[in-house]
Amino acid sequence: MKVFNLTFVRSLSHVCSLKPYKDTKWLMPNGNPTGIYVYNCIANQRVPVILNDPHIATWYSCGPTVYESAHIGHASCYVKLDIIQRILKSFFNIKIVSAMGITDIDDKIIKKGLESKTHFTNIAKQYEHEFWLDMASLNVAKPLIITRVSEHINSIEKFIQRLIDNNMAYVSKNGSVYFDTDKFSNYGKLQKMQDSGEPSDDEKRNKMDFALWKSHKPEEPYWDTPWGKGRPGWHIECSAMVSKVFGSQLDIHAGGVDLQFPHHENEEAQSCAYHNIRQWANYWIHVGHLNVIGDTKMSKSLQNTISIPDLLKSYNADTFRMACLLTNYRYSMEFSNQLMETAESVLNKFKFFITDATIYINNNATSVSAVYSDHILKNLQKTEEANFEALKVDFDTATCINNLLTLLSDTNKIIKSDPCEYCPVPVTLIVEYIVDILTKFGLKLQESEDTVLSNAMINTIVEFRHSVRLNAISSKNYELLSACDIVRDKMKSMKVQINDSHKTPSWVITK
Template sequence: MFTRNLLIFTRKTHRWVKPAGHDTGIKVFNCITRTKVPFIVKNKNLVTWYTCGPTVYDSSHIGHASCFVKLDIIQRILRHYFNLNVVTVMNITDIDDKIIARANTSKVSTSELAKKFETEFWKDLDALEVNRPDCVLRVTENMEIIKDFIRKLVDNGKAYKSEDSSVYFDVGAYDNYAKLQNIGEDAPEPSKFKKSKMDFALWKGAKPNEVSWDSPWGKGRPGWHIECSALASHILGPEIDVHAGGIDLRFPHHENEEAQSCARHCKPQWVNYWLHTGHLHLKDSQKMSKSLHNTISISSMLEDVTAPVFRMACLMSHYRSRMEYSNEFLITASKVLKNYTNFIDNCESYLNGYLKAEVNNDTVSKLINESANQIQRALIDDFNTSEVIRTLNELISAVNSILHSSRTDLCNTKSVAIIGASNLVSNTLNIFGINVNKKQSRVCGNYVDVMNILNDFRQEIRQLGISNKDKNVLELCDQVRDNLKNLGITIKDHGKLSSWS
C-alpha cells in the first residue's frame, strides 16, 4: 500500500499558453482562462481537430446527437466560412468495462457487440447529416501505440505499476493538474493500489476470464483516458489545435488527457483550445444520460423529427449552452425552418412575376450589408449561431414586408437585391448544413421539368374552373394541390398564376 502526504489540488491562475501561428480573427471561450481568447491555429492550411468518439456498448441517444451536430456545425463554419483546412480525427472506444458487462449479459463477444453498435452509430450520424471524421481510430486496433505511450510515462517517472498489475498516472508528480476545471479543496486519501485517489489508471490489470492484451506490466487493457491521448498524439502530434466533446467530458476525461499528454510530451500545453458543448436536457428533467435511464435513441427521434429540424434546434442555442429537448422547442425550430423555405419561395415567386412589389434596391442592399456584417460579428464571437439565426429572421421579416406590398399595376421587374437577400439566407444556412432551396436539393432527372408542366396544367384548368364557375373542377385542382402537399410539394395560387416549391 502506498503512503504519501495528503495533496490538495486547486486551480492555479492563468496557465494557458497563447499559441503562435495564424490568427483567424475568431474569439473562442477558453475553459482555462474562463474568458474568450483569440483563436490562433498553427497553420490555416492544416488545422488539427480531435473529437472524443463513442463507447460502443449501446445505442447513441439524442444527447450524443446534439453534441455531434453542434461540433459538425462549428467544423463547417471553420471550413466554409473562414476557409480553414480542418483535419478531423475521432476514436472509437471498442473495449471498456461497460462493453465487457453488456457483452457478458448478451452472451456475445466484446468485438461482436462493439461492431454492432459502432455500425449503428455511423448510421445515426449519416441520418443526422453529420460529416464523418477524416480519420477514425479504434482502441483494439492500436494497442501497441497505446502501450508505447504508457511506457514513456513510466520511464519519465510520471506513472507507476501497482500490485494488481495496473499502471497509474502519478498526479503528484505533475505540477499542473486541475487545469481545465476546479476540482475543489478536498484532500485525496490514499487507496489500496494507488498513491492517491486522484491517480487514474493508464493500464488496467486483467480480471479472470476477461478479454486482455499482453504488456510489460502484465495482461490487461487500456484505461479510458489514455486511449484518446495516445491515438490523438499518434496522428496529430504533440500539439493539437482543437479538442472537442461534451461538457461532461471536461472532468475527469479531458483533464486527465491534458495531464498525461503534457507529461508524455514534456510540454506545458497539449491542446490549445478545448471546445465543450452544453448538456441536452429533457424538459423538467436532468441531463440526458444512459446512467439515468432517460434517453431517447437517435433513430427513435428521427421517426418524428427531420434531421434539418433538429439541426435548426441546435443552431438556435449557443453550442456551449444547455439545450432543452421538448415538443414545443422542436415545433419552434420547425416553424423557423419553414419560414426560411417560404422566404426562398417568395423571392423566387417575385422573380418569376407571381408577386409584384415595388422594391428599392438601395434599401434592400443596405439590409443585406448590415445582416452580413452582423453574421460575421456573431461567428467570430465564439461561433454564436443563435445570433446568426436572429439576424436572418430580422432580414426575412423586413424583405417579406416589401415583397408582400403587392402592386398589380407594376411591370414584371426583377430586383438584383432580392436575389442577393435570397442568396445570403440560403448560403448562410448551407454553411451550417441546411439546404432550404428544395428545388435544388430534390432535383432528380427531369423532376423540375415535370413539376413545371404539372403546375402549368393545373393553373390553366383552375382558370377554366374560375371562368365557368365550375366547383367540381376547382375541387379537383384543390385535391391535386393537397395530394402534392402530402409529398412535401407546396403549390401556391397567386390570382391567375400558380407557383410550386
C-alpha cells in the same frame, strides 16, 4: 465582448516560462491570429484562436463508446461540432484535419459481449457501423482520421511506459497502472479541483489518481505488457492516439461538456507529462447537454433516450440541425416538440421565402425601382457583415439565423407589396446568400433528383387547385371553395403545405 487581452497574455506567457509546471493558466499559442474568438474553460473567457498556419487546424473529437445505439444526445453533440467545423472551413478558410477516437475496448462492451456470448469486437464493430450510419443520416461529415483503441495498443503501452519511466505513473500491487496526480502540480486546469468520481482504493496513492492501465480479470480480454496483463483505461486512449497522429501539440479538442472533467483534465495532465510541455490542447470546445424537457440529462441509465432513427421518423435532419443552430453550442438544449416545431417553422419560413422570391424574380416586370434596389442591397450587405462578426465570436449561429429572418422579413415586404415593386437583382442576391449560408451550416435545402417527378406532380395539383379556387372566389361558389379547402387539408396531411397568401400559390414539404 469579453476577450483575452493579447498584450497581457504575451507578457504573462513570458513570466510563466520562468516557473514551469507551477500554474494552471491558459497559454496563448504562438502563430497567426485567425480573428476568431472561442470560449476556453481554462481561461474562463473567450480567447483568440491562433494557429501555426492560419489556414490549417488539427482537431480531435472524443468519439462514442460503441456498446449501444447512439441517441439524440449524441446527435446534438456531433451535429453542433459538425456546424463549427463547417463554419471554420467555409467562413474562415481553415482546413480542418479532423480525427475522432472510437472507444472499442471498454467495460460495458466487454460486459455486453459476455452477456450475449458474442466476441466483444463484434459488439464494437456493430455499434460503430450503426454510429456512422446515424451520423450520415444527420449530414454530419465523417472525420478524416478515425482512431480505434484496439488498433493503438502499442502506442498506449509506449505512452504508459514513458510515464512510468519519468516517475509520473506507478504500477500498483495488482498490476494496474495509475497516473500520479501528486507529481503533476498543474492538475485542475480545466476544472478547478473537485472530486473526480474516481474511487478510493488501496491500490492508489492519491484519491485523484486515475487508471492508465487496468490489470487483468478472469474472462476479460487482455494484452501483455512489461508490467503485466491487462487493458487500457479510458482516459489514456485519446492522449495516446492524438499523440500518434498529431505529435505533441493539438489545436482544437472537442467533446461533450460532461467530458471536461475528469476525462479531458486527465488527458491534458498525462499528455503534458508525456511530452514534457505546459499546454497540450490549445483550445477546448465543449458542447452543452441535450436535456429532455426539464433539467435531466439524456442517458441510457435514465431510460429517457430517443434513438436517432426514431427522431428522424418525426422530424427530418434539417429540422434537428436548425434546432441546434438556434441554440448556442455551449448551452444545454431542452429537447421538446415545441423546440422542434419552432425549428421547423423557421426552416419553413426560409423555404417559403425561397419559393416566393423565385416566383417574384421570374414574374413579368412592370417597373424597376433603383432606389429600392439600393436599400435592399445595403440591407444584404449589413446582414453579411453582422453574420460574419457573429460567427467570429464563439460561432454565434443563433444570431445569424435571427439576422437572416430579419432580412427575409424586410425583403418579403417588398416582394408582397401591392402594387409590386420589381427589383430582381437584389432579391436574387438575397436568395443566393440565404441558400449559401444555410447550406454552409450543413442544411440540405436542395431537392434530390428523386423528388423532381413528385414535385412536378404536386405543382400540377397546386396550380390546378389555384385556378379552381380563383374561379370559385369570383363566382362566389362556396361549395367549390370548400372542396379547395379539403384538397389543401389533405395535401397538408401528406406533408405538403400550400400557401394561399400570395397571388401565385407556393408550397413546401414539411415533416
